Amino acid sequence: xxxxxxxxxWGNDHFSPKEFIExxxxxxxxxAELFLQPPDQITKDFMEAIDTLRIINPDxxxxxxxxIFPAIESVDTYxxxxxxxxxxxxxxxxxxxxxxxxxxxxxxxxxxxVIEA
Numbered sequence: 001x002x003x004x005x006x007x008x009x010w011g012n013d014h015f016s017p018k019e020f021i022e023x024x025x026x027x028x029x030x031x032a033e034l035f036l037q038p039p040d041q042i043t044k045d046f047m048e049a050i051d052t053l054r055i056i057n058p059d060x061x062x063x064x065x066x067x068i069f070p071a072i073e074s075v076d077t078y079x080x081x082x083x084x085x086x087x088x089x090x091x092x093x094x095x096x097x098x099x100x101x102x103x104x105x106x107x108x109x110x111x112x113x114v115i116e117a
């Protein structure tokens with residue numbers, strides 16, 4: 001079994017994307033977990049930093065988080081936004097996606113619909 005270590009950007013947002021990725025690499029981590037909302041500039045900046053690092057460390061990986069900003073909306077609208085966001089995050093080719101799905105105020109059946117989407 002091979003264990004790999006990743007570092008989350010959570011709590012490190014005082015670093016620029018380039019600084020964070022460089023620090024993660026220099027600290028010996030194998031990858032980074034990032035909450036990105038493509039297409040936006042911070043996503044572009046992070047991906048540029050990762051692509052640059054992969055020139056010398058091609059095994060450096062990205063774990064992406066799928067989270068959408070809260071809104072007052074129906075379950076169907078939420079599902080549509082979640083699926084769109086998930087597709088955008090998947091285009092970044094992460095090692096895997098940590099998907100935060102469902103809502104506490106949705107019924108059990110509605111949360112099942114979200115997961116099945």
